[in-house]
Amino acid sequence: MTRTRYQQNLDLLKDNVIKIGEEARRSIDNAMISLENLDVDLANKVIEDDQAIDELDDSIEKCVHQLIARQSPTAGDMRFVTSCLKISIDVERMADMAVDIAAIVKRIDEKHARPITEIIEMGTIASLMLQQSIDAFKEIDPELAKETSKEDDKMDELFSSTSREIIEMMTNDKTIIDNASHLLFVLRYLERIGDHACNICESVVYMASGERVYLN
Template sequence: MSTRAIFDNNLKELKDLLLTMAEKSEHAIKEAMIALINQDMEKANQVIDGDNEIDDLEYEINDKALLLIARQSPVATDLRKINVALKVSSEVERFADIAVNIAKSALHIGKEKHFKEIIDIPKMMEMALEMVSDSIRAYYSEDITVAKKCAEKDDEVDKMFGRLIQELLSHIPQNPHATNQIIQLAFVCRYIERIADHSTNIAEHVIYLVTGTRVNLNA
């Protein structure tokens, strides 16, 4: 096998590993959300305990990337691919951290009766998770069209975030007993908004990967 073929094969292994990490992070976010809505403390703890596995994947990706640089002496374009893989893995690791934060909010609320049915927060999460899927797909296929479409959804998530925070805080005067719960739900909204931001960051990395041009899609 030629040096080029070996490098391309190693790079594909790196991307596949990143895809696995992304799938696990996405699953953790979904599980954390289920734990929050169903007040499932066991599931919340499982999400927290599973974070180490995702951290280990990031370490493995970092090690593989550094070995690629050390052993293959990649040219500028190849270095960009390795650099972007490292940046994307860092964003994906943040997804997992956010899943842990949502799970911790679920634990803080505990079994306290929800002061109102949680309907809008899952809708916001659904859109954020679409962005996660789109951004990872854009990275894996190096598709800037998908990357740009992903980033376009960020504005809608931001608008939902603003509306939900305003609505949640407006309930405190009438439900002072539920202040802790309302604050935790506001935190969750903030976490979801961060998921959208990290997805947009990945979309920006994809555009840089393909074009060599850095863009700010959050502007």
């Protein structure tokens, strides 16, 4: 093998993208647990943990810039390096959504109504989509990426049906408007997390084959 240092930098970049994916997934899971249990301490932890994720995103960006400036990656390497940058941006935004959900948890002060079941289900799918898209990146598996993106249809359906349900509940009982509108935001954040997971899947397909696909 030639270009040993170059390969080491590429390996380090890959490890960091996998790591930021794992950290973001933990934040999403914690945000959903904190929502389910109205656990303000856990919500605060999600908010605090975001700094480490932002720093990881910064270090990935620096690593990409250094690789481009010093190693001039081409072909598969170029696709890998540019995809890492895009994936990192998507993951960082997903972690921000987890923070937004955690911030909402701190504002909810009563027991929620029934739609929480669907919201938790969306959280589970969002977390799984992130995990699978990062697995697809790790294994350079475009088929897994394409499969994962199909989950987004479920997310969109749940978003649409659950938001209708919440609006109906708000219409029937005006005393829950505060909490219910918070929950609408949570739905929106989870739906966006699904979209970002699709973006990651698109990056994986491009990275693996050079093919530009739209999976969202």
